[in-house]
Amino acid sequence: MNRLSRIEGHIRGVKQMAIDERDCPDFLLQIAAIRKALDNTAKLILTDHIETCLVDAVQKGNEQEVLNDIKKALDNFIQ
Amino acid sequence: MNRLSRIEGHIRGVKQMAIDERDCPDFLLQIAAIRKALDNTAKLILTDHIETCLVDAVQKGNEQEVLNDIKKALDNFIQ
Numbered sequence: 001m002n003r004l005s006r007i008e009g010h011i012r013g014v015k016q017m018a019i020d021e022r023d024c025p026d027f028l029l030q031i032a033a034i035r036k037a038l039d040n041t042a043k044l045i046l047t048d049h050i051e052t053c054l055v056d057a058v059q060k061g062n063e064q065e066v067l068n069d070i071k072k073a074l075d076n077f078i079q
Numbered sequence: 080m081n082r083l084s085r086i087e088g089h090i091r092g093v094k095q096m097a098i099d100e101r102d103c104p105d106f107l108l109q110i111a112a113i114r115k116a117l118d119n120t121a122k123l124i125l126t127d128h129i130e131t132c133l134v135d136a137v138q139k140g141n142e143q144e145v146l147n148d149i150k151k152a153l154d155n156f157i158q
Contacts, residue, residue, distance in 0.1 A: 032155035076111035
């Protein structure tokens with residue numbers, strides 16, 4: 001939640017840069033930083049999902065759905 | 080600016096998902112969608128930067144700085 005709030009604030013900052021008519025490279029640098037922050041957030045959720053939900057599902061013998069979800073998530077983030 | 084506002088709203092939606100305690104895969108899907116929207120925004124700025132600022136700089140014979148900025152931007156987005 002804290003990470004998402006920081007990212008939201010970062011995007012508001014980029015909107016302000018548009019109002020201030022800043023140069024293109026400044027935007028690209030900030031957008032790349034936001035993308036990195038988003039990727040780190042996703043990595044945290046994915047790691048947590050693997051360490052808790054998947055381990056739990058394997059122990060209960062019903063891991064197939066969780067494994068499919070993880071494969072889909074990896075497809076979205078590693079292209 | 081419209082794209083950034085949509086992305087900002089999208090992030091607020093993901094924060095609401097956290098409050099609603101939604102499942103991990105739902106978050107990952109939404110974060111991947113936001114990342115795609117960010118990448119498309121960056122692509123638009125970069126394309127515009129190449130088509131306007133770079134072309135203009137080449138015509139004036141001072142393209143080196145713009146070329147360096149573009150290389151840095153590509154490094155951030157294509158890894």
